[in-house]
Amino acid sequence: MTRVRKYHLTLIGVAALLLVMSLVRIITGENDITSSGTFNAALLLAVPIGLAGLGGLWAERAGVVNIGLEGMMVLGTWFAGWAGYQWGPVAALVAGLLGGAIGGLIHAVATVTFGVDHIISGVAINLLGPGVTRFLSEVLFKEGTRASAAGAGITTSPPISGSAWTPSLPVLSDGPDLLGKLESTHWFLLSDLAGILRGLTHDVNILVVLAVLLLPLTYFVLWHTAFGLRLRSAGENPWAAESLGVNVYLTKYVAVVISGAFAGLGGVFLVFVSNKYVEGQTQGRGFIGLATMIFGNWRPGGLAAGASLFGYASGLQLRSSGAVTTFFLFGAVLLLAYLVIQVRRLLAADRPAELAAGPARQYTLMAFAALGMVVLFWLWLTVEQLPNEFVFITPHVLTLLVLLVASQRLRPPKADGVRYRRGEQH
């Protein structure tokens, strides 16, 4: 077999995915599968998840498990809402960032300085976040306050004043809107591509663009700067880093505070989407973000793929509740592809070593895949509309499935979650 580079594989994968999506759209007639509206919504929904995931990435690459992302995100939403209604979007951004960073700081103090178990500290922060914001709401948004006059309730902030700039790509997505025209023709493949591109370029909030840029920025900082190297070494082998004079405590502090800031930024986005702070609006996205990071094998690219997937699932649900059932067909097609590949490999390879290694296991696996395919296909044929609850849990179920399949191949940082104390070698 020739050596195919990773990004070639990715490109091929993306192309195949596009093809399958287009096919599914043609078969089902659900145009929303690749409509620009769906992708616009998907982008908006993927960004907060992705930001939370990036937050997780920063912390865990430095060796601190951060399940407190949810709590930090909640802090981000409240502070964004509170600052946003008074001083506009930019203030909301800064305040949400700081709110999340404070959460991160608390986590850093507990885990790095005091050596508290990372999970325990994270749980505590997830209690603290909603508690503090509720308290602040009760104090600052209660009746008779200025905020209340501006439209606040005990669970919501007043709407954010002013709005952010939402540019579009000239000519293609705006004005002549060539992509839009192409999309509405519903041609095979071409319209799908146009829909996706237009969705990602039409009326995009400038902050979304900035948020998306944080992804390559994170990659650059973590993998191409000295600081990033030190940060990753703290997550892989802090004792080695310490022995070379790296200040591991400081590195971890910075990483966890940035982690909190990213989570807070994710919260800011949620506030922007609904134009105000609403209690409980994170809906566990901090956890989903964490899941995307694991999903993405602690790498920014994989994380982005995970966030896009979850964003897309929710975006599609928003646009058309019926379209989600096409996921069944989608899954069935993927399983079919898997089966075809497996059968071909079995037919091609009759090396005894491979056969001796456990064909029984492989056959059961294939049998399960075949069964799953049939079930999914049947579901697609019979189920008209999925209850909302089931759609909501799509990312969670997908995460579990990915973990089941890939857990052993995932490569978390080696000292992730380890209590590190200066001068105490393991």
Add this chain to the structure above:
Amino acid sequence: MSADTLATARPAVELEGITKRFPGVVANHDIRITVAPGTVHAIVGENGAGKSTLMKILYGMQKPDEGTIRVSGTEVAFRTPSDAIAVGIGMVHQHFMLADNLTVLENIVLGAEPKKGGRLDRAAARARIERLAETHGLRVDPGRLVEDLGVGDRQRVEILKVLYRGARILILDEPTAVLVPQEVEELFQNLRELKAEGLTVIFISHKLDEVLGIADAITVIRRGTTVASLPRSEVTSARQLAELMVGSELPTPETRESTVTDRVAFQVGHLTMEAGGHHPAPKGVPVEEYVAKLRADGKRLLLDDVSFAIHEGEILGIAGVEGNGQSELIEAIMGIRPAHGSITLGELDVSSWPTLRRRESGIGYIPEDRHRQGLLLEASLWENRVLGHQTRKPARKGIWVDRRAARADTERIVRDYDVRTPGVDTLALALSGGNQQKLIVGREMSGEPKFLIAAHPTRGVDVGAQAAIWDHLREARAAGLAVLLISADLDELIGLSDTIRVIYRGRLVAALDPSDITPERLGGYMTGAIAGTEET
């Protein structure tokens, strides 16, 4: 270099009156060492003599309570390793300090990264590393992940790390512990080259032959203090150094008369362990055949067709450089890691049994790392007595843990095995290493085992405890116990064992009679220098 010239040059490192106390313990006491520049200076001492603490002090990882350090004549006070690095001291740690998931380049430049416009300048780093590697003969590919490197390569990375920081003084902490002989020779070659370029090497070891082979001067540490400092020329034999290391009388673990019976107590046959995870052999295929196929496929084997039998009243010693399959052998016998082949205790085939059942049927285990596998450090002594004996008297009463009986029996162990402790409710971590080990020995003996694995039973314990543990092993042997003794201490192996087998790269390569073998010859087998080559 002769002793006279050593004295005249300004010392590279001078330690004076270094003392370090830990709660209740004095780890270093009035250490005095003078290291001449451009030499290899060995520091030898038993495990636990205080070498590691001393090195941590010299490398800024710990602060001395008293005493002064001078580097090239100037007094220094280190707060962190960076301070030590700044004056040109570098350390190659015994347990490699490498991040597996980073590349060689990243590991080397970490903490001293070349930057260009805010980004890590990989090209500059690569050029510098390659230049260093070339001038010192330390070849290694900067782009590879450390994860994929072998032990020797990793050590070269460690040395490059130190050189990259411009170190003129290198500390090597037990550098040969994990190396195979060719690698040791390569390392020594590298060290000689470094010396020739005027660098100073401080070489810490307890392997006397190696020390004699490389060092220009030797300092001996015993019980936390320096007892002798001599140039190589004044050292006549390893025996002389050994006596300095352990004090006047060298405890000899000799077993007097043979108690070996003709009843086989324990046996393993064709024990084989794959490196990349266990795959059970297909039904109907004999183990030998399957293993042959694995070998033919070029699979790396951690244990390769290991067979031996131990009789009642026999101690079988396994000699070998660490990392040649000893841990895997133990784990396979204990049922912690799956392996191919048969394991027989008395008449019973135990190879498919879980760990617990093996223990219940009479296998005892003194683990190689007592903190990792032998003790619950944060639990009381009597709870540690229960560990591994949850299902047996006296610790068990039905589904309950019999606390009273367990306490009483722990008191018996404390008495009989001379465990120095305030009481049986003390936490295990409050005990010294020797007393912890005596507790473990007592516990494992109390199950009336038929077969005992003793892995490094006296590692890191004081001389008194060592003698006591040897006595207990001998008594148990006289009473008919079969013992598998795995040790890095060759004197211990030769003195206690009835038979010695040598393990090398997962294979048993030689069977030797301890009555007519010297540590030197045994060392030859262990390093593959004797057995592997000329037998073919």
Add this chain to the structure above:
Amino acid sequence: MPAGLNRALLTVAGAVIAIVLAIAISSVAIIAAGASPLDAFAAFFDFGESARAQSNGVAAFINRAVPLFIAGLAVAVGFRMNLFNIGVEGQYRLAAIVAAYVGSTFTAPAPIQIAVIIVVAALTGGLYALIPAVMKVTRGVNEVIATIMLNYIAISLTSYLVRGPFAGQRAAGQLTTTTPELPESAMFPNLNVVFDWFGALPPTRGGGLQGFLLVAIVLGVVVWIVLERTRFGFDIKASGLNGPAALASGVNPKKMVIAAMVMSGGIAGLIGLPEILGDKGAFNSNFTAGLGFLGIAVALLGRNKPVGIAIAALLFAFLDRAQGSLQFAGVPSSVVTIIQAVIVLLVVVANEVTNRLALRLEERRAAQQLGRDNPVEVTA
């Protein structure tokens, strides 16, 4: 045993310091909110004017403590062996709705009816906890992430079940969806008789003093015995303190993960029962949520020991009960959540610090007692 006593004293001291600090921090918050901390603290002890109100207050306090205690126990069983069952929240909600539904489908004499409901709840919780356990054991999936995901799945599933397959008759004009009403024989008798002993008026709200308290006490004793006195408990402790040593001593880590997780989930299944069997008589969409997460806090506060958990549950319930009186005193009632969260955070920090201190003291004490001053091995 002075060694143990020493450690216990340090632990208590740590907890007390943490609580005092938490009170100080929340006082600052209260002042910042423009209210008086003194009023607030008075409100915590203000159980009402009338005798009836006081009885109701006491009952509400105990009734709140019971599920918190059970939740704490459920979490602690896993935490004892470093198995983080974050999924208690999902396990108890799913168990509650299944038990409420199953209980409504038949009628039997009270003891049988109640026993069946309890068993169904425990089974549901245990089986749901089995999922992450099996995933961990067979595929190495981290239980923290798995249980978090399963929480969301369970929560969505219950909200689907209560409005779909398990939905009962909705009373006219009611907005909440609910499972069918349980038969009278399923209702756990209350303990209002206790108030008679003290010559107080029986409480009237929330089903009185719920009889499930007795079940909780029995459960606590059983869990204590299992954890502290049995071989199983020893194996759990050993696995938590040192996994490799437990493995070498013959403890099967996979079996332990499964057993501990199922036990944890089984206990979690009972969390919702006091509310259903003692008060509501059905699972409806107003069912108390969040007890699983609070259970984590309670377990941490109680250091994973049943007695500690009981104290922690009482403390949390005591704080929770005061929400109404706080409102009356003009203090934002959510200050309670802040106090709770801050206590937990400070207590886990205090635990770390006291633990380290205790270990160091013990080392020093042992060294002194043995008069050892000669150098011994210092581990690298």
